[in-house]
Amino acid sequence: MTQTELRLAPNGLFVPLSGGETYFNYHWLRDACPTTIDGQTRERVFDITALGAPPVARAARVEDQTLVIEWANEDHVTQLGLDRLEAFVRNGQNPDPADLHKRLWYAGHDASFLRISQAEVEDTDAGCARLARALIEEGVALVTDMEDSDESLERLVNRLGPITPTAEGAFFQVRLEIAPTNLAFTAGPLEMHTDLPGEEMAPGVQFLHCRANTVEGGRSLFLDGAAVAEALRAEDPAAFDLLATHAIPFFYRHDGWDYRAHQKVIELDAQGQVSGVTISQHLQDDMDLPQDVLDDYYPAFCKLIRMMQDERFLCRFRLNAGECIVFDNHRVVHGREGFSAESGQRHLRGCYTDRGATWSTYRVLSGTEHATKVA
Numbered sequence: 001m002t003q004t005e006l007r008l009a010p011n012g013l014f015v016p017l018s019g020g021e022t023y024f025n026y027h028w029l030r031d032a033c034p035t036t037i038d039g040q041t042r043e044r045v046f047d048i049t050a051l052g053a054p055p056v057a058r059a060a061r062v063e064d065q066t067l068v069i070e071w072a073n074e075d076h077v078t079q080l081g082l083d084r085l086e087a088f089v090r091n092g093q094n095p096d097p098a099d100l101h102k103r104l105w106y107a108g109h110d111a112s113f114l115r116i117s118q119a120e121v122e123d124t125d126a127g128c129a130r131l132a133r134a135l136i137e138e139g140v141a142l143v144t145d146m147e148d149s150d151e152s153l154e155r156l157v158n159r160l161g162p163i164t165p166t167a168e169g170a171f172f173q174v175r176l177e178i179a180p181t182n183l184a185f186t187a188g189p190l191e192m193h194t195d196l197p198g199e200e201m202a203p204g205v206q207f208l209h210c211r212a213n214t215v216e217g218g219r220s221l222f223l224d225g226a227a228v229a230e231a232l233r234a235e236d237p238a239a240f241d242l243l244a245t246h247a248i249p250f251f252y253r254h255d256g257w258d259y260r261a262h263q264k265v266i267e268l269d270a271q272g273q274v275s276g277v278t279i280s281q282h283l284q285d286d287m288d289l290p291q292d293v294l295d296d297y298y299p300a301f302c303k304l305i306r307m308m309q310d311e312r313f314l315c316r317f318r319l320n321a322g323e324c325i326v327f328d329n330h331r332v333v334h335g336r337e338g339f340s341a342e343s344g345q346r347h348l349r350g351c352y353t354d355r356g357a358t359w360s361t362y363r364v365l366s367g368t369e370h371a372t373k374v375a
């Protein structure tokens, strides 16, 4: 058995890892002790604030790839595998299977969207994992061979997560209505937008199940908002910064509801990468930034919207009956060409689930997506 005594400091200790001697704080190490997690509930059952004194090591050593800490002031020994510490240092956090590289996409990419049958998603873990992975990496996928029933959409969504209701209820219908509550329910063109920015947290993953589409026109328009935002950053960094810094007001109102919320048009993650966009001119309230800030903000805002009409980003395609487009409502911007209302039927049925639920499903199923057959 190999054994190495470790160097101790007042608030932590040094562990020899592959990248060299690495410092860890005592509070962090005490909380990271595997005994703090209950095996049954998988929740933390240790309260670090209940210790009589701050955690300090009396002695610490590495024994056969395991860090062993004998704590002063309490009768407890912590054993932590060095592989876990290595993984934490490598990622700066616990490894996350859903932390996948986001691939930006451009015009024509609709031919390369993941196409996967409803049966494959419903009946195999591998299929469900492939769908969830596509939503993380590209923010979009097409589910094909959908059963022509209301229940089929409910079953599909529930593979990824519970349905997120909105003011319209659990499901919404996109078809012509006599007294529409939304421009989507008319035959006119629908500008590029993300859904429901007036909600405190706009719905995460959107499903649009095409039940009928025999009209002339009415092609679907989709683009990768992250790709457009990154292009804006490259072309006009000052405009990008304005849109990523200031929040602007959106609403969603009708007889029985009056939602209002401020959103940043460009959302950044903790690393400064574009994680999404929020855009909807038809649900945008009067800008309430200081008027002199608007002197610069409005041109930046208009520039981004014009870029969203640029052919280099737009995917135009016809959604067919039996297909369901699934997309990240915080990243993928969608719209529709106008259509001739008398030329046939156009009926989409939609709903949402959370992004968090979708990422959770991917974590649970990750590693199965390359399997040929999973029960």
Ligand SMILES: [Fe+2]
Residues within 6 Å of the ligand: 184, 193, 194, 195, 334
């Ligand atoms: Fe929409």
